[in-house]
Amino acid sequence: xxxxxxxxxxxxxxxxxxxxxxxxxxxxxxxxxxxxxxxxxxxxxxxxxxxxxxxxxxxxxxxxxxxxxxxxxxxxxxxxxxxxxxxxxxxxxxxxxxxxxxxxxxxxx
Amino acid sequence: xxxxxxxxxxxxxxxxxxxxxxxxxxxxxxxxxxxxxxxxxxxxxxxxxxxxxxxxxxxxxxxxxxxxxxxxxxxxxxxxxxxxxxxxxxxxxxxxxxxxxxxxxxxxxxxxxxxx
Numbered sequence: 001x002x003x004x005x006x007x008x009x010x011x012x013x014x015x016x017x018x019x020x021x022x023x024x025x026x027x028x029x030x031x032x033x034x035x036x037x038x039x040x041x042x043x044x045x046x047x048x049x050x051x052x053x054x055x056x057x058x059x060x061x062x063x064x065x066x067x068x069x070x071x072x073x074x075x076x077x078x079x080x081x082x083x084x085x086x087x088x089x090x091x092x093x094x095x096x097x098x099x100x101x102x103x104x105x106x107x108x109x
Numbered sequence: 110x111x112x113x114x115x116x117x118x119x120x121x122x123x124x125x126x127x128x129x130x131x132x133x134x135x136x137x138x139x140x141x142x143x144x145x146x147x148x149x150x151x152x153x154x155x156x157x158x159x160x161x162x163x164x165x166x167x168x169x170x171x172x173x174x175x176x177x178x179x180x181x182x183x184x185x186x187x188x189x190x191x192x193x194x195x196x197x198x199x200x201x202x203x204x205x206x207x208x209x210x211x212x213x214x215x216x217x218x219x220x221x222x223x224x225x
Contacts, residue, residue, distance in 0.1 A: 043218055046213050095142070095212065097154070097214065
């Protein structure tokens with residue numbers, strides 16, 4: 001199973017783009033990259049996923065490098081409500097999402 | 110859609126008592142998952158169902174834990190007897206079938222269980 005490495009914490013100014021990196025150097029060819037976040041005292045929230053191509057939805061953009069060994073989640077205009085722990089997840093067999101420790105993003109006013 | 114619904118939101122019970130947690134998944138979803146979150150161990154998958162059938166319960170910690178899904182709109186996680194180490198937040202999640210869809214899971218607000 002591919003493992004991921006994320007920074008423990010990051011700060012971002014309100015209104016600026018938040019770029020959250022993730023390394024997954026052992027990812028295999030058919031494994032997706034999923035991003036979730038967990039706001040304090042809430043359940044995890046699905047954000048986005050991708051395989052090879054960059055993806056964008058109403059919440060964020062996902063940029064995956066050509067060799068697929070790393071990715072970046074981009075929140076284009078961070079707000080205070082984006083303060084959360086962000087998890088980069090590579091699919092684990094049998095539908096188990098291994099959340100790891102994630103990156104604690106703090107959006108600063 | 111109302112999203113995944115869990116009840117109760119908070120449960121405080123004494124050691125040895127039976128605890129039942131309830132979940133209503135998003136209508137039309139094919140998969141249902143039960144997770145447990147603690148500070149020490151993070152989020153752990155306990156069990157998941159596909160079309161109401163339990164597929165993998167390898168994460169269930171002990172025989173004290175059991176889960177059922179009698180129909181597509183309801184699932185329970187039962188702990189009998191409960192112990193203080195079962196104190197955690199229990200999340201239910203659901204998802205659709207499809208190539209990557211089971212990993213696109215939608216979580217409920219969780220049940221915070223405290224066993225004294």
